[in-house]
Amino acid sequence: MRDRNVLYLITAIGMSGWILLFRKRGHFKDWLLIYLFKTLVSTLMDGPVIKRKFVQYPIRYMPKLFDSNIAFLYLIFPMLCVMYNQFTYKMKPVKTFFSVFLFSVPMGLIEHLLEKKTNLVVFNKGWSAYHTISILTLTFWLVRLFICTVRMLDKKRGGGVEEGALEEY
Numbered sequence: 001m002r003d004r005n006v007l008y009l010i011t012a013i014g015m016s017g018w019i020l021l022f023r024k025r026g027h028f029k030d031w032l033l034i035y036l037f038k039t040l041v042s043t044l045m046d047g048p049v050i051k052r053k054f055v056q057y058p059i060r061y062m063p064k065l066f067d068s069n070i071a072f073l074y075l076i077f078p079m080l081c082v083m084y085n086q087f088t089y090k091m092k093p094v095k096t097f098f099s100v101f102l103f104s105v106p107m108g109l110i111e112h113l114l115e116k117k118t119n120l121v122v123f124n125k126g127w128s129a130y131h132t133i134s135i136l137t138l139t140f141w142l143v144r145l146f147i148c149t150v151r152m153l154d155k156k157r158g159g160g161v162e163e164g165a166l167e168e169y
Contacts, residue, residue: 002118003059007071017076030147035081037146039078042074057069060120069120072111084103100137112128
């Protein structure tokens with residue numbers, strides 16, 4: 001039962017994060033696009049990892065429908081990616097490149113802690129927090145590249161970008 005309570009807490013944190021997630025209203029469509037794209041990327045990357053049983057989630061919501069933990073996959077990871085993009089919004093590329101570790105490393109360490117202390121996450125076949133950190137880092141960079149490309153294309157075509165949204169791009 002303790003593990004279920006931890007899962008509920010994680011879910012509550014994820015859901016309450018929506019308030020912070022979209023706090024910068026002028027860029028709502030960017031943050032929503034980042035959230036949805038990160039969800040897609042995470043789903044595509046998580047599938048093979050779960051199917052090959054590198055990572056398992058014994059305690060999860062709707063276990064008959066999902067092999068992965070939807071609280072992590074559809075709430076926490078995408079929200080963290082939006083926060084990373086908000087944090088690095090006006091940063092130069094080099095700072096943006098290294099800032100990702102402020103988000104991926106703590107998340108990897110938290111997942112490692114959950115793996116050691118709860119039954120929410122089980123690592124198999126040599127999987128470790130380093131793998132999680134690597135995948136999170138790569139997906140954050142991929143999503144950042146995606147949103148920068150979208151903003152650049154939108155700017156070139158003179159699309160409906162909010163005033164001041166593209167000052168740095």
